[in-house]
Amino acid sequence: MVITHPTNETYLYVGLEFDTVSDVKDCWNQIQTTGFDFISIPLANERRDCRQDDQNNGFSKDLLFEPSVSSDLELAGNIWSTAVLGKIHYYPSSTAEAIPAIEAYVRQQLDWAQHLNLRTSFVAVDVCWSEEQHIFVANMIASALISFPRQSICIRICIDGTWTDSQQNHHNYKKVGGGKVMHHWDIWNLYRQCCDYHPCLSVALECLDCARPSPSQLFFQQWLSEPVHYLILDTKIFLKNRQGFPVLSKSFQSMLSRFLPFSVSILVRGEARHPNGYASYLQYLGYLYSKQPTMEDSYRVEMPYFDYLQAPLQPLADHLDSQTYETFEKDPVKYRLYEEALIHCFQDRVRDDNVVVVMVLGAGRGPLVHAGIRASEQVGVKNIRIYAIEKNPHAVRTLKSIQRSDSRWQQIVEVMEEDMRYWNAPEKADVIVSELLGSFGDNELSPECLDAALARGLLRPDGICIPREYTSFLCPLSSPKLFQEIRGYKNPNIPSPFEIPYVVRIHHGQYLADPLPCFHFEHLPVVDTSSHSEDPPSSSSSSPCRHFRYRRLSFQVHGPIMLHGFAGFFEALLYDDIKMSTNPQTLSHGMFSWFPLLFPLSHPICCNDSECRVTFHIWRKVVPGKRIWYEWMLTEPITTPLHNANGHCYSMSSSTSTFS
Ligand SMILES: C[S@@+](CC[C@H](N)C(=O)[O-])C[C@H]1O[C@@H](n2cnc3c(N)ncnc32)[C@H](O)[C@@H]1O
Numbered sequence: 195m196v197i198t199h200p201t202n203e204t205y206l207y208v209g210l211e212f213d214t215v216s217d218v219k220d221c222w223n224q225i226q227t228t229g230f231d232f233i234s235i236p237l238a239n240e241r242r243d244c245r246q247d248d249q250n251n252g253f254s255k256d257l258l259f260e261p262s263v264s265s266d267l268e269l270a271g272n273i274w275s276t277a278v279l280g281k282i283h284y285y286p287s288s289t290a291e292a293i294p295a296i297e298a299y300v301r302q303q304l305d306w307a308q309h310l311n312l313r314t315s316f317v318a319v320d321v322c323w324s325e326e327q328h329i330f331v332a333n334m335i336a337s338a339l340i341s342f343p344r345q346s347i348c349i350r351i352c353i354d355g356t357w358t359d360s361q362q363n364h365h366n367y368k369k370v371g372g373g374k375v376m377h378h379w380d381i382w383n384l385y386r387q388c389c390d391y392h393p394c395l396s397v398a399l400e401c402l403d404c405a406r407p408s409p410s411q412l413f414f415q416q417w418l419s420e421p422v423h424y425l426i427l428d429t430k431i432f433l434k435n436r437q438g439f440p441v442l443s444k445s446f447q448s449m450l451s452r453f454l455p456f457s458v459s460i461l462v463r464g465e466a467r468h469p470n471g472y473a474s475y476l477q478y479l480g481y482l483y484s485k486q487p488t489m490e491d492s493y494r495v496e497m498p499y500f501d502y503l504q505a506p507l508q509p510l511a512d513h514l515d516s517q518t519y520e521t522f523e524k525d526p527v528k529y530r531l532y533e534e535a536l537i538h539c540f541q542d543r544v545r546d547d548n549v550v551v552v553m554v555l556g557a558g559r560g561p562l563v564h565a566g567i568r569a570s571e572q573v574g575v576k577n578i579r580i581y582a583i584e585k586n587p588h589a590v591r592t593l594k595s596i597q598r599s600d601s602r603w604q605q606i607v608e609v610m611e612e613d614m615r616y617w618n619a620p621e622k623a624d625v626i627v628s629e630l631l632g633s634f635g636d637n638e639l640s641p642e643c644l645d646a647a648l649a650r651g652l653l654r655p656d657g658i659c660i661p662r663e664y665t666s667f668l669c670p671l672s673s674p675k676l677f678q679e680i681r682g683y684k685n686p687n688i689p690s691p692f693e694i695p696y697v698v699r700i701h702h703g704q705y706l707a708d709p710l711p712c713f714h715f716e717h718l719p720v721v722d723t724s725s726h727s728e729d730p731p732s733s734s735s736s737s738p739c740r741h742f743r744y745r746r747l748s749f750q751v752h753g754p755i756m757l758h759g760f761a762g763f764f765e766a767l768l769y770d771d772i773k774m775s776t777n778p779q780t781l782s783h784g785m786f787s788w789f790p791l792l793f794p795l796s797h798p799i800c801c802n803d804s805e806c807r808v809t810f811h812i813w814r815k816v817v818p819g820k821r822i823w824y825e826w827m828l829t830e831p832i833t834t835p836l837h838n839a840n841g842h843c844y845s846m847s848s849s850t851s852t853f854s
Pocket residue numbers: 509510513514519522523555556557558559560561562583584585586589612613614615628629630631643
């Protein structure tokens with residue numbers, strides 16, 4: 195009986211591990227009565243197969259695989275495939291000669307697991323093994339993933355006593371009695387890299403022992419973006435409360451609450467130490483799950499988009515469709531902030547009964563026009579004229595239909611199908627309102643559109659542009675999941691999927707440093723428009739330098755960790771001190787119109803040091819009137835090739851051809 199969160203409608207799956215199976219039907223019936231969702235069983239009958247042979251680390255050369263269950267008929271097919279996990283039995287070899295026998299033995303188990311249609315098999319690795327032993331096992335798993343494409347392999351790593359680690363732990367980890375052993379995350383990183391980020395490779399963190407302080411920041415930074423599919427909790431880690439029921443220490447509770455939003459499942463193992471048996475463990479885990487905080491509405495709206503790569507919109511070159519406008523319009527925060535900015539602006543500036551001219555440039559289906567009307571009513575602006583300028587003919591149709599049915603619009607709104615860059619306005623504006631911002635601020639070509647409009651003298655010399663200015667921000671990102679997703683991103687028109695930016699709601703990812711400001715643009719009235727008033731902003735009239743930008747950003751990253759790209763955000767100053775922000779540090783809470791813009795790196799970069807300097811370079815290049823694109827590269831900790839050189843994979847079109 196799956197545990198359901200009372201308000202979030204999310205699920206927690208909990209399983210029980212059996213170290214031996216005498217009758218798998220019994221195991222299944224036992225968990226059914228207790229309420230567990232799945233079982234983990236050994237695939238091989240260890241007692242018969244593991245014949246001692248000291249030379250080969252516990253395995254004789256002629257290993258014979260005997261399944262732990264007598265036949266696949268013991269359980270129904272759908273139970274095998276959905277509710278049984280296999281545990282592979284093997285030992286790592288310390289001698290190369292023993293490898294073929296062990297590999298053959300593991301393959302037989304995987305073959306059996308494939309016959310049963312098990313979705314996942316566990317391979318336990320030991321933190322006490324030498325690096326070489328890990329390399330042998332990683333090699334075996336890498337080939338198994340290729341030979342058994344329907345099987346997922348989950349590496350089990352015990353994290354006991356190693357989660358409060360300082361970075362020293364990673365490099366000075368010593369085995370009692372001598373040789374160097376590896377830290378749990380380094381072990382996983384080795385397997386993952388050896389298996390080349392295989393999508394069917396995941397990890398289970400195993401907690402067998404109870405005494406430890408709370409996990410460190412580094413622990414979460416390293417593990418929360420990894421494909422941790424299971425947390426394995428030994429009954430030994432449970433304490434007893436006053437009534438004798440099993441409970442977890444605060445540090446385990448904090449670990450669980452950080453992992454649960456990432457849909458991990460829990461596997462309970464070990465002896466039941468309570469008279470009610472395993473049921474009391476399950477009950478407690480259900481209770482903990484029910485205490486997980488209720489999701490915010492914006493989180494719920496964003497869930498279907500978690501880690502889903504989207505091509506950035508190009509509202510200048512393309513016409514947005516109705517559904518996209520509808521999604522924008524549902525944002526509960528963005529329009530409120532614009533309305534507030536307009537209220538403050540009207541309060542500051544409207545002093546007499548003269549007509550206030552507002553131009554909404556890129557009006558879409560009119561939400562900013564509505565915001566302008568509401569703000570003017572709130573402030574008591576008596577005379578107002580609003581121009582709704584939109585180049586998308588379909589959105590203009592919507593604006594005109596609103597106008598037909600709304601008497602206030604009929605009185606004060608003029609709808610015009612125009613490209614703002616070339617529009618000959620009948621008068622100058624007191625206030626220009628626009629929302630042409632992309633996830634990275636300037637990537638929907640707000641600078642090009644607004645500056646062209648301003649250059650034509652649309653705004654009075656003392657007029658106001660909302661937003662007045664905006665700045666993009668960037669921070670380094672670790673996200674193996676997004677690296678995998680990008681590698682699988684298929685688009686025949688793109689030579690390399692790592693050389694284009696993506697809009698993505700990053701879920702399985704960790705920001706590795708605070709975001710730093712990148713490109714800045716501001717929009718002020720242009721006083722002398724004589725040289726621009728008749729010309730469109732062709733290459734002859736606008737300088738290629740105007741919107742060109744370059745920035746070098748250096749971050750301190752707390753390693754060891756893998757770097758996969760950079761996440762981009764923006765902050766916009768609408769008016770006065772009213773800001774709209776997607777920067778996690780200054781976030782406008784509840785706003786979901788923009789997801790971060792991800793600039794990927796074509797290869798994961800290892801930031802090995804505890805204070806690793808990461809230096810990123812980014813360019814915004816412009817061919818006026820034609821296209822704009824970003825180029826990016828790293829120079830620390832290593833130098834990468836320039837990504838998207840000359841915009842060969844991705845650029846934003848500013849050409850006018852689409853409209854003619
Ligand atoms: C991001 S949408 C915002 C729409 C609406 N203002 C809102 O907030 O929901 C940008 C709008 O600007 C329009 N647009 C982009 N470039 C334009 C241009 N040069 N002239 C006129 N409209 C433009 C697009 O067609 C689109 O409707």
